[in-house]
């Protein structure tokens with residue numbers, strides 16, 4: 001009896017959990033299909049009439065409407081600063097989209113503006129006064145990576161662990177064993193920082209080198225053929241800082257990497 005009652009309770013609990021999941025799904029479903037969103041735009045944009053031109057076109061296409069608001073928006077279009085994606089330009093001013101919430105209608109509008117159709121609509125609009133708008137300027141991604149480890153510790157670690165194959169010291173460039181590039185030669189490559197950021201994931205290193213809490217364990221089926229290297233994240237940062245401080249090798253002609 002007791003066990004039957006227990007089973008009954010368990011079944012009820014399962015049903016209850018199922019109902020919770022369904023209610024959740026229904027709510028998420030609704031949340032994913034909003035018809036309206038709040039849009040805040042820069043005063044110049046609003047005055048230009050661009051929004052009055054774009055929004056009805058977007059609404060016609062998608063059935064989604066925007067309400068222009070002075071604050072608490074789901075999506076903002078502002079003069080480009082540090083946040084958002086450049087979406088259009090006027091003269092030398094660039095405007096950027098900034099998503100504030102996950103309102104699905106706002107996301108749709110952002111996608112539409114960035115699409116060819118949206119960008120064509122932006123360029124097709126002729127303001128009553130002033131310059132026309134143009135496509136978003138190509139964003140050039142400039143990523144600077146800075147390494148902040150202990151470069152002195154890095155030098156010792158690099159000589160110990162990397163020096164088996166690479167020439168690592170500041171007074172040595174050229175190749176180490178075989179065609180293994182020296183650190184200074186690597187340092188001369190435009191994307192040296194990305195290479196040093198990820199070296200432990202790039203071949204041949206994963207076969208013999210692990211970084212604590214980052215690398216997967218060695219595959220027992222393929223144990224390292226040479227003495228394995230295990231580094232902590234602090235040690236990796238130290239090596240990166242050491243590499244950052246090396247003078248790039250003078251490789252003459254621009255390096256091409258295949």
Ligand code: HEC
Pocket residue numbers: 158161162163164165166179180181186195196199202203204205208226229239
């Ligand atoms: C067993 C030999 C060996 C050891 C030890 C070794 N490397 Fe390498 N490393 C190589 C070889 C070979 C390449 C060239 C791979 C290629 O060109 O595909 C390389 C390439 C690199 C690159 C360029 C990565 C790329 O794909 O462009 C970096 C950065 C690097 N090593 C850093 C290190 C550091 C840091 C250590 C020490 C913690 C180290 N290596 C230890 C053999 C080694």
